[in-house]
Amino acid sequence: MLDIAILPDQLAADADVAITFDTAVNPSESGVSGRKERRLDAIRTYSVGINPDYVAEVQAIFLANLGRRYPLAIKDWANNYSATDEVLEKTITTDQTTAPLRRLYLPKTGPRGYYQRVLVPDERVTPVTIKINGVTVTTGTEWTITDPGIITIYHALDPDDVLTWSGQYLVPVCPIQDALGIRVHHSSLSGIEDVQFQEILEAELSQLLGL
Secondary structure, eight states: OOOOOBOOHHHHTTOEEEEEEEEEEEOOTTSOOEEEEEEEEEEEEEEEEEOGGGHHHHHHHHHHTTTTTSOEEEOOGGGTSEEEEEEOOOEEOSSOEEEEOEEEEOOSSSSOOEEEEOOEEEOSSSOOEEEETTEEOOBTTTEEEETTTEEEESSOOOTTOOEEEEEEEEEEEEESOSOOOOEEOTTSOEEEEEEEEEEOOHHHHHHHHTO
């Protein structure tokens, strides 16, 4: 797991989550709009209220990360934060097989699905499990995880082999603002009404952490 700060899970459970794409829409006189995706990945925004019990930890994370300079991780309760026997797309060389972790969103109807890239596997409670053709393989001796969320199998698989993973994960985010407003009450307890965090994608996460 990446060595980054994690927002307390209890706070993340109360977050408001917005999921956005970036689509260019060009209206025409015929009434048929031209639509083109400018970003193929969804980006999630989390709005979190901080109660007094967690103000000190959030303040410490904000200061240590220099505001929005460095990333942290959040558990996405709205997203179920877990995967079960998700099929991975693999790259095979002469002596190993690699595959980025991902999770599939597949509607019950319609021809399209969406793959979310999983960058921060969360093994604090549940270890990641890797299977080849339904058989669990041993971590450490047969496979390992490298950052950000890349599985490496220590031998070449067959193209027809099915590689799957199960486990939990976090989402890498940065604060949207460089300011953190803390309200101090007469009782000496303090609170933060709302802090917003925005998901960052693989290329930016790797750049920020020097991966």
